[in-house]
Amino acid sequence: xxxxxEQVNFAYQGPDGQKYLALANINLPIHETGEFIALIGETGxxxxxLVQHMNALLVPDTGSVTILGxxxxxxxxxxxxxxxxxxxxxxxxxxxxxxxxxxxxTVLKDIIFGPKNFGISxxxxxxxAHDIIKxxxxxxxxxxxxxxxxxxxxKKRVSIAGILxxxxxxxxxxxxxxxxxxxxxDELLTVFNRIHTTLNKTIIxxxxxxxxxxxxxxxxxxxxxxxxxYDGDPRALFSRNNIDNWNLETPDILSLQQAITAELGLKLPxxxxxxxxxxxxxxxxxx
Amino acid sequence: MIEIRxxxxxxQTGKPxxxxxxxxxxxxxxxxxxxHNGSGKSTLSKLIVGLLKPKTGSVVVxxxxxxxxxxxxxxxxxxxxxxxxxxxxxxxxxxxxIAFGLENLQVPRDDMIERIERFAQxxxxxxxxxxxPHALSGGxKQRVAIAGILxxxxxxxxFDEATAMLDxxxxxxxxxxxxxxxxxxxxxxxxxxxxxxxxxxxxxxxxKEGKILLDGEASAVLNNRAMLEQSNLELxxxxxxxxxxxxxxxxxxxxxxxxxxxxxxx
Numbered sequence: 001x002x003x004x005x006e007q008v009n010f011a012y013q014g015p016d017g018q019k020y021l022a023l024a025n026i027n028l029p030i031h032e033t034g035e036f037i038a039l040i041g042e043t044g045x046x047x048x049x050l051v052q053h054m055n056a057l058l059v060p061d062t063g064s065v066t067i068l069g070x071x072x073x074x075x076x077x078x079x080x081x082x083x084x085x086x087x088x089x090x091x092x093x094x095x096x097x098x099x100x101x102x103x104x105x106t107v108l109k110d111i112i113f114g115p116k117n118f119g120i121s122x123x124x125x126x127x128x129a130h131d132i133i134k135x136x137x138x139x140x141x142x143x144x145x146x147x148x149x150x151x152x153x154x155k156k157r158v159s160i161a162g163i164l165x166x167x168x169x170x171x172x173x174x175x176x177x178x179x180x181x182x183x184x185x186d187e188l189l190t191v192f193n194r195i196h197t198t199l200n201k202t203i204i205x206x207x208x209x210x211x212x213x214x215x216x217x218x219x220x221x222x223x224x225x226x227x228x229x230y231d232g233d234p235r236a237l238f239s240r241n242n243i244d245n246w247n248l249e250t251p252d253i254l255s256l257q258q259a260i261t262a263e264l265g266l267k268l269p270x271x272x273x274x275x276x277x278x279x280x281x282x283x284x285x286x287x
Numbered sequence: 288m289i290e291i292r293x294x295x296x297x298x299q300t301g302k303p304x305x306x307x308x309x310x311x312x313x314x315x316x317x318x319x320x321x322x323h324n325g326s327g328k329s330t331l332s333k334l335i336v337g338l339l340k341p342k343t344g345s346v347v348v349x350x351x352x353x354x355x356x357x358x359x360x361x362x363x364x365x366x367x368x369x370x371x372x373x374x375x376x377x378x379x380x381x382x383x384x385i386a387f388g389l390e391n392l393q394v395p396r397d398d399m400i401e402r403i404e405r406f407a408q409x410x411x412x413x414x415x416x417x418x419x420p421h422a423l424s425g426g427x428k429q430r431v432a433i434a435g436i437l438x439x440x441x442x443x444x445x446f447d448e449a450t451a452m453l454d455x456x457x458x459x460x461x462x463x464x465x466x467x468x469x470x471x472x473x474x475x476x477x478x479x480x481x482x483x484x485x486x487x488x489x490x491x492x493x494x495k496e497g498k499i500l501l502d503g504e505a506s507a508v509l510n511n512r513a514m515l516e517q518s519n520l521e522l523x524x525x526x527x528x529x530x531x532x533x534x535x536x537x538x539x540x541x542x543x544x545x546x547x548x549x550x551x552x553x
Contacts, residue, residue: 014422042454043424097371151325179370179451181323181480183519208454247456252524259549264541275524279531286537 002032002170002202003054003091007063010049022049023060024226030054032068032169035202036193038213038234041223042247047206048096050223051172054204055091056084067091068169089118092168096175096206098159102147107133110147111162118166125165132161136191153184157191164195171195172204177212185209189216214238214251215274222246235273253278288314288443288474289335289365294344296330304330306497308344314442317465317475319485319505322494323519328478331494332447335476336365349442363392366436370448372428381407381423382416385435392439406434410464426457433464443474450484462487482509482523486551493518506551525550 010023023046030037039047052058053065056072064073067087076082095101104110111132112125120128133142136157142150147158156176163171173192177185193216196203207213213220213234220237222230224246230237237243238254250258257272266285272278289312296305305327312318322328333339335346337358346353348361378384382403389399407413410430420428429449436444446465450458462484469475477488485491491508493501495518501508508514512522512530522530525546532542 042456043426151323153324175452179324179448181519182482182521184324208458210455247454249455256525256528256546256549259545260542263545266542275527279528279535282528282532282542283535283537286532286539286542 001029001066002068003030004028004066005053005063008053008060008065009062010053010058010060021226022046023053026050026228028228028231030204031202033200033202036196036216036218037204037221038217039204039206039221039223040208040213040248045223046226047223048174051093051174051204051206054172055088055093057093085118089166090169092163092166092171094160094163094173094176096178098156102155102159105146106143107145107147107158108143110158111165114162115165128165129161132164135164135195136161137187153180153188156180156188170202170204174206175208176205177207177209210249210251211253214253222248235271288312288349290347292345294334294346295342296334296339297342304497308499310492310499312474312476314474315472316490317469317477317488319477319479319488319491320494321480321485321491321518321520326494326518327497328494329447332367332445332476332478335445336362336367363439364441365443365445366439366441367445367447368429368432368436368449370451372425372432372452378420380417381412381420381431384420384431385438388435388439402438406437409437410434424457426453426460429453429457429461443476444468445476445478447478450479450481480520482521485509486523493520509550523550
């Protein structure tokens with residue numbers, strides 16, 4: 001088992017001394033490999049808090065999170081019975097707006113910073129950087145450039161390369177495509193999908209974009225006010241009536257198919273999953 | 288309302304970010320500027336409100352040419368809502384935050400209190416007036432930012448990727464305000480790469496590598512696949528389907544009409 005939440009509760013202490021419940025009785029198993037999970041829910045629902053428990057940046061108030069065999073509890077951390085550094089190397093977390101955290105003179109130095117911190121030699125880290133820059137869709141010439149003169153999308157890719165260079169088993173991304181233009185977004189999603197399919201790595205993606213969820217995710221988790229209210233197939237999620245209650249939106253492809261069926265009475269054999277799928281059905285029905 | 292003439296800008300010598308931009312924005316118009324990351328669209332919005340100084344060219348707002356002397360007067364006419372709501376808070380409470388702009392304008396106290404109440408109510412944030420901005424969601428923060436601008440009674444509001452970080456609910460709410468304000472006569476300038484947002488405007492300008500690539504009526508620009516694709520943008524889904532069916536020789540006038548209508552559904 002990769003990561004397992006058992007009866008996890010967590011509250012933030014507000015500036016007024018009051019406690020704000022951020023996670024309520026979370027039970028959640030995640031496999032070490034082969035998952036592509038979309039984590040969705042409105043702002044403040046607890047998504048970021050949840051993923052910060054996945055690499056022990058936060059520790060549950062009660063309950064436990066077992067991460068790649070290490071059982072993280074408040075008590076174990078307080079008594080220093082467990083080492084957190086190895087966990088953070090294996091579970092790579094890319095924060096929202098990772099580009100704000102670039103600080104080195106060159107892209108290469110930024111990418112190897114993390115691995116070197118985890119004890120990887122300079123030569124090994126540099127070799128990895130040369131491979132990984134290509135994985136994120138940039139060429140090696142970027143390595144000698146200053147990260148500050150890159151576009152938003154390029155900076156995001158460099159920061160993701162820095163996490164990938166640590167060769168994590170599980171990759172978590174907090175809204176990685178927000179602020180990117182459509183092509184930048186699609187390219188980055190293709191990168192994640194490639195990492196997932198070729199390396200069989202588990203990917204966990206926080207997003208507000210339902211088209212991304214519908215297109216790429218194999219499993220959807222929906223958070224609402226600290227509770228995990230849905231854990232299952234994304235396609236089944238969007239066919240339910242309660243998505244409005246969770247402030248989600250219907251993916252474009254589904255609303256379009258619904259409009260076509262309702263307004264033109266065109267009967268299509270199944271619910272489209274991709275654009276190509278919808279096109280093929282329309283072509284078959286109309287020609 | 289806004290006249291931009293021969294405007295050029297560079298952060299580094301010899302690397303122009305904006306190159307000879309000419310653009311007129313009419314009073315009451317809703318204009319969207321679309322462009323890839325790094326196309327210069329946010330730089331343009333910063334030049335309009337005098338946060339950056341042009342290398343060459345001029346910005347004229349309501350008859351006033353932007354300069355060191357006029358920048359404060361121009362900021363009374365043009366408000367801007369930025370992408371990251373966390374980067375635009377200065378006050379301890381929501382009330383202080385809305386008051387900030389008014390204090391700069393030296394609005395009398397009674398008038399200020401009245402304006403704060405009125406505009407907080409307008410964006411549905413009255414109950415949050417005494418809360419800390421940090422306790423708010425992204426959408427709520429953006430609504431407070433809008434209230435602050437409305438309180439200053441500006442003629443133009445620039446939304447600089449103001450919905451990019453919001454969840455679907457927050458996004459819908461901000462887009463509804465854009466519509467409402469535009470109906471009330473406020474000139475709106477939206478900077479985005481969200482095609483669903485762009486569709487709401489009257490006119491769209493595409494910026495590419497610091498130059499204006501296309502300037503036209505919204506529906507015409509949104510259907511121009513070649514121009515959109517070379518700018519890292521995309522056709523809206525129904526239009527993508529429409530183009531693809533045409534290419535495959537599939538004709539169905541009813542479906543084509545539906546795809547067109549559902550794309551441009553305002």
